[in-house]
Amino acid sequence: MRLPHVLLGLLLLCICLHDAATAATDTVSPGNGLAGGGRLVSNNSKFALGFFKTDSKSPNTYLGIWFNKVTKRTPLWSANGDSPVVDPASPELAIASDGNLVILDQATRSVIWSTSTHANVTTANGTVAVLLDDGNLVLRSASNASDVFWQSFDYPTDTLFAGAKIGWSKLTGLNRRLVSRKNLVDQAPGLYSLELDHNGVGHLLWNSTVEYWSSGDWNGHYFGLAPEMIGAVMPSFKFVNTEEEAYFVYTLHNDTAIVHTAIDVFGQGLVGIWLDSLQDWLINYRQPVFRCDVYATCGPFTICNDTAHGDQICSCMKGFSVRSPKEWELGDQKNGCMRNTPLECESDRNQTGLTDKFYSMQSVRLPDAKQVQAATSEDDCSQVCLRDCSCTAYSYWNGICSVWHDKLYNVKQELGAASDGNGGTFYIRLSAKELTSVAMKKSAITIGVTIGFAVGASTATLILTVILGLMIWRRKGKCFTRTLENGQGGIGIIAFRYVDLQRATKNFSEKLGGGSFGSVFKGNLSNSVTLAVKRLDGAHQGEKQFRAEVSSVGIIQHINLVKLIGFCCEGDQRLLVYEYMPNHSLDVHLFKADDTVLDWNLRYQIAIGVARGLAYLHTSCRDCIIHCDIKPENILLDASYVPKIADFGMAKVLGREFSHAMTTMRGTIGYLAPEWIGGTVVTSKVDVYSYGMVLFEIISGRRNSSPELFQDGDYSAFFPMQAARKLLSGEIGSLLDPNLHGDVNIEEVERVCKVACWCIQENELARPTMAEVVQVLEAFSSEDGRAALANQRSPLRQKFDVATVQVGEARRAAAGLVQGTS
Numbered sequence: 052m053r054l055p056h057v058l059l060g061l062l063l064l065c066i067c068l069h070d071a072a073t074a075a076t077d078t079v080s081p082g083n084g085l086a087g088g089g090r091l092v093s094n095n096s097k098f099a100l101g102f103f104k105t106d107s108k109s110p111n112t113y114l115g116i117w118f119n120k121v122t123k124r125t126p127l128w129s130a131n132g133d134s135p136v137v138d139p140a141s142p143e144l145a146i147a148s149d150g151n152l153v154i155l156d157q158a159t160r161s162v163i164w165s166t167s168t169h170a171n172v173t174t175a176n177g178t179v180a181v182l183l184d185d186g187n188l189v190l191r192s193a194s195n196a197s198d199v200f201w202q203s204f205d206y207p208t209d210t211l212f213a214g215a216k217i218g219w220s221k222l223t224g225l226n227r228r229l230v231s232r233k234n235l236v237d238q239a240p241g242l243y244s245l246e247l248d249h250n251g252v253g254h255l256l257w258n259s260t261v262e263y264w265s266s267g268d269w270n271g272h273y274f275g276l277a278p279e280m281i282g283a284v285m286p287s288f289k290f291v292n293t294e295e296e297a298y299f300v301y302t303l304h305n306d307t308a309i310v311h312t313a314i315d316v317f318g319q320g321l322v323g324i325w326l327d328s329l330q331d332w333l334i335n336y337r338q339p340v341f342r343c344d345v346y347a348t349c350g351p352f353t354i355c356n357d358t359a360h361g362d363q364i365c366s367c368m369k370g371f372s373v374r375s376p377k378e379w380e381l382g383d384q385k386n387g388c389m390r391n392t393p394l395e396c397e398s399d400r401n402q403t404g405l406t407d408k409f410y411s412m413q414s415v416r417l418p419d420a421k422q423v424q425a426a427t428s429e430d431d432c433s434q435v436c437l438r439d440c441s442c443t444a445y446s447y448w449n450g451i452c453s454v455w456h457d458k459l460y461n462v463k464q465e466l467g468a469a470s471d472g473n474g475g476t477f478y479i480r481l482s483a484k485e486l487t488s489v490a491m492k493k494s495a496i497t498i499g500v501t502i503g504f505a506v507g508a509s510t511a512t513l514i515l516t517v518i519l520g521l522m523i524w525r526r527k528g529k530c531f532t533r534t535l536e537n538g539q540g541g542i543g544i545i546a547f548r549y550v551d552l553q554r555a556t557k558n559f560s561e562k563l564g565g566g567s568f569g570s571v572f573k574g575n576l577s578n579s580v581t582l583a584v585k586r587l588d589g590a591h592q593g594e595k596q597f598r599a600e601v602s603s604v605g606i607i608q609h610i611n612l613v614k615l616i617g618f619c620c621e622g623d624q625r626l627l628v629y630e631y632m633p634n635h636s637l638d639v640h641l642f643k644a645d646d647t648v649l650d651w652n653l654r655y656q657i658a659i660g661v662a663r664g665l666a667y668l669h670t671s672c673r674d675c676i677i678h679c680d681i682k683p684e685n686i687l688l689d690a691s692y693v694p695k696i697a698d699f700g701m702a703k704v705l706g707r708e709f710s711h712a713m714t715t716m717r718g719t720i721g722y723l724a725p726e727w728i729g730g731t732v733v734t735s736k737v738d739v740y741s742y743g744m745v746l747f748e749i750i751s752g753r754r755n756s757s758p759e760l761f762q763d764g765d766y767s768a769f770f771p772m773q774a775a776r777k778l779l780s781g782e783i784g785s786l787l788d789p790n791l792h793g794d795v796n797i798e799e800v801e802r803v804c805k806v807a808c809w810c811i812q813e814n815e816l817a818r819p820t821m822a823e824v825v826q827v828l829e830a831f832s833s834e835d836g837r838a839a840l841a842n843q844r845s846p847l848r849q850k851f852d853v854a855t856v857q858v859g860e861a862r863r864a865a866a867g868l869v870q871g872t873s
């Protein structure tokens with residue numbers, strides 16, 4: 052069943068408003084209440100307050116605050132989330148005779164909600180409620196604006212306003228915390244919260260008890276585990292800890308910016324920015340990055356699948372069905388699923404004579420709350436579970452028998468989960484009756500999963516992983532334990548000990564090269580497996596890159612992307628371990644004459660391979676990843692010269708629903724798209740640009756940006772410009788790397804050159820997607836493909852033709868780039 056359209060916005064729900072007929076004021080005073088469609092608007096017009104419904108079919112009306120100019124209305128605060136005004140009652144916001152601000156049922160005059168302040172309101176000689184410019188609703192003395200009795204900033208719902216505090220008052224014990232809403236329609240408090248502890252560490256909690264994400268300690272600039280908080284477009288954060296209070300607050304660089312910092316109904320914390328140009332929210336930051344890493348986001352007895360979309364993320368385990376279908380459809384899946392058939396052990400009195408059976412699931416990340424039991428075999432382990440009626444699942448891996456009791460939370464679908472020891476086969480307990488009905492399907496599923504797994508990880512890697520898995524002492528780095536088990540856990544990568552890597556690399560003696568933020572060393576494990584070990588330089592830059600790399604490279608697998616095998620995180624040491632690439636990086640072959648010259652056919656295959664890897668990053672893996680630093684140094688070649696894109700340390704992982712990233716500038720001069728210099732919003736088209744620049748270098752065998760090429764302000768020698776010119780005049784041959792001795796397929800060279808020009812269009816919209824690049828390059832390597840592209844009416848052909856027309860513009864882009872770098 053599909054979800055209603057309200058879910059398409061996922062977390063940002065549109066609220067239905069009554070028409071505001073009355074002229075806007077920012078104050079409610081005695082005798083001047085607010086009813087029906089009336090609203091308060093702050094003096095700067097940024098915020099509005101009024102009654103709203105989340106769904107026209109729902110009987111519930113809430114009093115809330117939202118951004119006045121945001122067309123996708125997003126409630127930022129609500130007064131009466133757990134006591135809505137229910138139709139047909141019509142509400143009024145008024146100052147009561149005791150001075151409190153109240154919501155009244157207009158018909159019965161009964162109080163539905165009140166600020167119920169205990170302050171001495173009565174002495175104030177009248178109070179007023181004012182919606183201030185920062186979105187704070189205050190109840191204050193009518194005659195003295197500094198005499199405030201109550202403010203909405205002290206009772207936040209799911210949003211942290213700029214300038215509002217989250218944290219503790221040590222004097223009164225008041226704890227300001229963010230609490231998620233129950234679902235997209237119901238504004239009642241949900242199960243997730245974001246709060247600060249007494250040391251000022253931020254925690255995301257489930258049901259106020261189970262932590263699933265922590266910010267780490269405040270280091271004066273940002274929380275240790277959230278370095279992404281620093282960035283040109285991110286607001287500036289401040290943590291204050293005094294004798295009276297400990298709180299966290301942020302301010303905007305520009306008060307006109309519309310920034311939404313909140314915890315959504317799924318339990319993910321986010322920072323969104325409203326872009327007028329897009330008329331949409333851009334989520335700039337999200338923690339945890341993946342929804343399946345939120346504790347119990349799908350409720351008990353479910354499987355969470357992060358590769359699925361929107362409403363498909365949660366599904367019931369075999370033998371279970373959705374407990375509350377109505378809420379489930381509203382994105383509130385926290386009630387999870389329930390058994391179709393009671394366990395036999397529960398119906399023991401019926402003397403059925405049947406025992407429970409187990410159903411096996413593979414490629415899942417196992418839930419946390421387990422008990423380890425003594426058992427000598429898998430069969431023994433299943434008997435241990437059967438003896439206890441509250442035991443609902445077991446797993447036997449590497450001689451360890453783990454059993455789970457009662458509700459099963461946080462089972463996550465994951466290819467490759469078996470290899471890191473946190474996975475393996477998971478057996479859930481079902482009634483024998485239930486199992487008979489699923490037994491037929493079972494074998495088919497197991498085969499499907501097994502094949503999927505074998506395809507996902509190359510055999511060599513699989514063997515390697517098993518060897519490593521057996522020999523490595525499995526102590527997990529302290530700082531990463533959480534991420535491994537709770538966060539991007541079970542991603543099939545290995546936690547190495549520092550001493551093992553030190554030994555493997557002979558104390559870091561054989562340096563292979565220097566990547567961003569660190570050096571890469573060659574290593575050997577038991578003389579059979581060769582590794583590339585990247586040691587990150589100290590400081591927090593390294594930490595940020597480390598986290599980015601583990602979380603992005605760790606989850607993706609593609610033949611044209613380098614594989615992360617493991618990492619080490621001990622004390623200050625941060626190391627990343629990759630498969631070793633015997634043929635170094637592309638720059639070595641292109642720019643260093645004494646090395647092997649790549650023939651044209653290899654170059655063409657490399658161009659296609661890199662395009663495929665990028666296309667996968669941009670579209671196929673579960674979240675869009677922008678590499679941000681495509682250059683020959685980051686294209687590695689394996690033993691058969693298959694290209695592998697490396698160095699995802701700068702990669703920007705985007706939520707699926709957003710195609711833009713706002714980000715601080717990354718990348719390497721010479722390959723940077725103009726929008727890096729001009730603005731702040733970048734898309735995957737920056738990689739397309741850099742890829743185009745690399746294509747030129749593949750053709751010419753020299754750097755586009757070699758300084759000798761454009762001395763004295765003469766940019767005409769700049770290779771992309773020459774290429775564009777020669778492409779038009781049909782003299783492409785003269786551009787070729789002399790080392791190729793003209794031994795090329797000139798038609799292919801022309802295509803590559805044309806694609807390169809297409810990729811470096813100044814206007815990012817005019818550039819192709821990487822998928823289109825793959826299509827074009829592959830089409831030219833087959834008869835059928837060439838025929839398809841010869842069809843004038845094919846959309847691809849039409850776009851490609853436009854690109855040719857715009858080659859001239861590429862020159863301008865090229866010139867702009869040179870000026871930008873000199």
Ligand SMILES: *[C@@H]1O[C@H](CO)[C@@H](O)[C@H](O)[C@H]1NC(C)=O
Nearest residue numbers: 077093094095181182183184
């Ligand atoms: C808003 O503007 C009105 C009219 O200019 C003024 O009376 C009122 O005090 C202002 N309110 C605030 C909170 O500044």
Ligand SMILES: *[C@@H]1O[C@H](CO)[C@@H](O)[C@H](O)[C@H]1NC(C)=O
Nearest residue numbers: 169170171172173174175176
């Ligand atoms: C409130 O004000 C009344 C009248 O001025 C006074 O008698 C009373 O003590 C005050 N109560 C508090 C709690 O301050």
Ligand SMILES: *[C@@H]1O[C@H](CO)[C@@H](O)[C@H](O)[C@H]1NC(C)=O
Nearest residue numbers: 174175176177192193194195
């Ligand atoms: C209370 O308000 C009334 C009318 O606005 C005014 O006449 C009176 O002086 C005020 N009293 C105090 C104590 O401020």
Ligand SMILES: *[C@@H]1O[C@H](CO)[C@@H](O)[C@H](O)[C@H]1NC(C)=O
Nearest residue numbers: 192194195196197198199200
């Ligand atoms: C206004 O209220 C503040 C805070 O209660 C108080 O410190 C101040 O003296 C008051 N000003 C006047 C003019 O009453």
Ligand SMILES: *[C@@H]1O[C@H](CO)[C@@H](O)[C@H](O)[C@H]1NC(C)=O
Nearest residue numbers: 242257258259260347385386
């Ligand atoms: C949340 O915690 C409370 C008490 O701490 C407990 O009664 C309740 O069942 C818990 N909720 C869920 C969904 O487990």
Ligand SMILES: *[C@@H]1O[C@H](CO)[C@@H](O)[C@H](O)[C@H]1NC(C)=O
Nearest residue numbers: 303304305306307308309327
């Ligand atoms: C804030 O942003 C607005 C709109 O982008 C701009 O017009 C204004 O100049 C900026 N103000 C400051 C102080 O930067």
Ligand SMILES: *[C@@H]1O[C@H](CO)[C@@H](O)[C@H](O)[C@H]1NC(C)=O
Nearest residue numbers: 356357358359360363366464
């Ligand atoms: C997870 O979701 C993806 C994308 O919808 C789908 O292809 C895959 O089959 C799902 N996995 C399972 C086990 O349902």
Ligand SMILES: *[C@@H]1O[C@H](CO)[C@@H](O)[C@H](O)[C@H]1NC(C)=O
Nearest residue numbers: 393394397398399400401402
């Ligand atoms: C036991 O048997 C009775 C009658 O056949 C049935 O109604 C009941 O649901 C059974 N109990 C369980 C727990 O299966």
